[in-house]
Amino acid sequence: MWKTSIGLKLIVAVTGVLLYLFVIGHMIGNLQVYLGPNALNTYAEKLRALPPLLWTVRIGLLVIAVVHITLTITLAFQNRAARPIRYVRKEAVEASVSSRTMVYSGLALLGFVVYHLLHLTWKLTNPQYASLRDAHDRPDVYAMVVLGFQNPVASVIYIAAMIVLGFHFTHAFSSFFQTVGWSTPRTRPTLERVALILAAIIVVGNISIPLSILLGVVHLPTGGM
Amino acid sequence: MNLTLRVWRQKSPREAGRLVTYQARDIIPDMSFLEMLDVVNEGLILKGEDPIAFDHDCREGICGMCSLVINGVPHGHQSGTTVCQLHMRHFHDGQTITIEPWRARPFPVLKDLIIDRSAFDRIIQAGGFTSVNAGGAPDANAIPIPKEEAELAMDAAACIGCGACVAACKNASAMLFVGAKVSQFLHLPQGHPEREARVRNMVAAMDREGFGNCTNTYECEAVCPKNISVRVIAELNRELRRAAFRPPPAKRAVGAG
Numbered sequence: 001m002w003k004t005s006i007g008l009k010l011i012v013a014v015t016g017v018l019l020y021l022f023v024i025g026h027m028i029g030n031l032q033v034y035l036g037p038n039a040l041n042t043y044a045e046k047l048r049a050l051p052p053l054l055w056t057v058r059i060g061l062l063v064i065a066v067v068h069i070t071l072t073i074t075l076a077f078q079n080r081a082a083r084p085i086r087y088v089r090k091e092a093v094e095a096s097v098s099s100r101t102m103v104y105s106g107l108a109l110l111g112f113v114v115y116h117l118l119h120l121t122w123k124l125t126n127p128q129y130a131s132l133r134d135a136h137d138r139p140d141v142y143a144m145v146v147l148g149f150q151n152p153v154a155s156v157i158y159i160a161a162m163i164v165l166g167f168h169f170t171h172a173f174s175s176f177f178q179t180v181g182w183s184t185p186r187t188r189p190t191l192e193r194v195a196l197i198l199a200a201i202i203v204v205g206n207i208s209i210p211l212s213i214l215l216g217v218v219h220l221p222t223g224g225m
Numbered sequence: 226m227n228l229t230l231r232v233w234r235q236k237s238p239r240e241a242g243r244l245v246t247y248q249a250r251d252i253i254p255d256m257s258f259l260e261m262l263d264v265v266n267e268g269l270i271l272k273g274e275d276p277i278a279f280d281h282d283c284r285e286g287i288c289g290m291c292s293l294v295i296n297g298v299p300h301g302h303q304s305g306t307t308v309c310q311l312h313m314r315h316f317h318d319g320q321t322i323t324i325e326p327w328r329a330r331p332f333p334v335l336k337d338l339i340i341d342r343s344a345f346d347r348i349i350q351a352g353g354f355t356s357v358n359a360g361g362a363p364d365a366n367a368i369p370i371p372k373e374e375a376e377l378a379m380d381a382a383a384c385i386g387c388g389a390c391v392a393a394c395k396n397a398s399a400m401l402f403v404g405a406k407v408s409q410f411l412h413l414p415q416g417h418p419e420r421e422a423r424v425r426n427m428v429a430a431m432d433r434e435g436f437g438n439c440t441n442t443y444e445c446e447a448v449c450p451k452n453i454s455v456r457v458i459a460e461l462n463r464e465l466r467r468a469a470f471r472p473p474p475a476k477r478a479v480g481a482g
Binding site for chain 2: 001002004005006007008009010075078079081082083084085086087088089090091092093094095096099100102171174175177178179180181182183184185
């Protein structure tokens with residue numbers, strides 16, 4: 001089973017759905033930026049105070065992402081080899097743009113994730129973030145987010161990446177059900193609608209953060225910093 | 226009608242092919258696409274040129290031989306139709322039509338628009354059958370089958386193995402074909418004894434042939450001349466997973482008794 005193309009696709013689907021769930025959890029955590037510095041910094045501190053959980057999730061995510069990406073690329077190479085001579089003229093009748101560009105949107109997201117980690121997790125692009133402390137002498141994640149997104153270039157990169165993520169997820173959600181064999185002609189339209197709604201929620205939820213910061217709705221506390 | 230045809234010409238599997246332009250003159254709109262090609266070929270023969278080689282057999286939409294990609298779509302833009310049942314009234318006077326063969330590594334071009342589809346035969350040989358003794362025909366109602374199940378089996382069995390699904394898929398995947406063949410046995414009691422071995426062997430044969438993988442773009446369903454649903458692909462995925470958790474049965478004496 002696991003040596004077949006269908007077995008590999010199943011692993012891609014399951015690892016993909018785990019990454020999908022992580023993105024939803026990540027967004028819910030990040031939306032606490034609207035509750036103010038204390039809420040976000042407390043949340044961040046709680047995560048950090050649970051090293052076994054934090055590192056299990058981190059290592060788990062890394063393994064899942066590596067498996068998802070490696071297998072996808074392996075399958076993509078097989079797919080390319082299956083048609084060595086291209087059509088002179090080829091038209092898509094049914095296939096959506098998101099379904100035909102999954103490998104490209106996936107690679108773009110990989111690039112974004114690397115930048116995202118350099119920017120906000122490892123703070124390599126902005127080392128000054130590491131010294132930010134809040135009134136309770138905790139790492140000031142809130143200030144880091146606000147200062148990060150006050151840079152329009154960073155915000156535009158995030159917004160563009162979230163649109164690509166939405167594109168990727170639109171196809172990924174319903175595709176998962178087809179690959180595991182739980183999709184039927186009756187449920188397919190509903191699954192595709194749910195995919196679209198969930199992708200829209202994730203995109204709007206995540207994009208709202210840089211937009212709110214750029215528009216000044218979310219800002220650093222007066223007197224702070 | 227007068228048309229400009231851009232046709233893929235390739236002398237042999239080893240030689241490189243190219244598009245050659247021909248004029249198709251005085252085409253009657255009620256002609257089928259293949260009849261239009263017949264007219265063009267008559268002209269080529271009269272001029273002493275090599276006629277365009279293309280596959281065809283029944284010309285009734287049931288054999289699955291006519292395999293042409295017309296203006297970028299296998300079997301042309303008319304949905305649920307084979308090339309032989311595609312009529313020239315769906316084109317307009319003065320139109321340019323590009324005609325190419327199916328493109329997939331497991332379907333090598335033999336000549337011009339003719340491809341070798343024996344990869345499909347080898348997949349069928351791997352499990353697309355039931356090992357029962359061929360005796361006298363049993364009564365049609367000897368084994369009662371729920372109507373809905375019979376319909377699902379018949380819908381899948383409508384696959385004519387033309388390969389348009391492979392031709393349309395951006396990955397040249399054969400999963401609609403294999404899914405249809407697995408599904409037609411899955412919904413009938415006769416298919417159950419060899420259920421696990423069938424799906425295992427057919428998927429292994431499919432992979433061996435070098436077809437690509439399904440990425441659920443559903444382009445196959447859109448071009449299938451028999452409107453086979455991608456439901457059969459979901460069933461194929463499910464069947465393989467089910468088979469993975471069941472050990473292969475002890476060897477049975479097939480055909481004995």
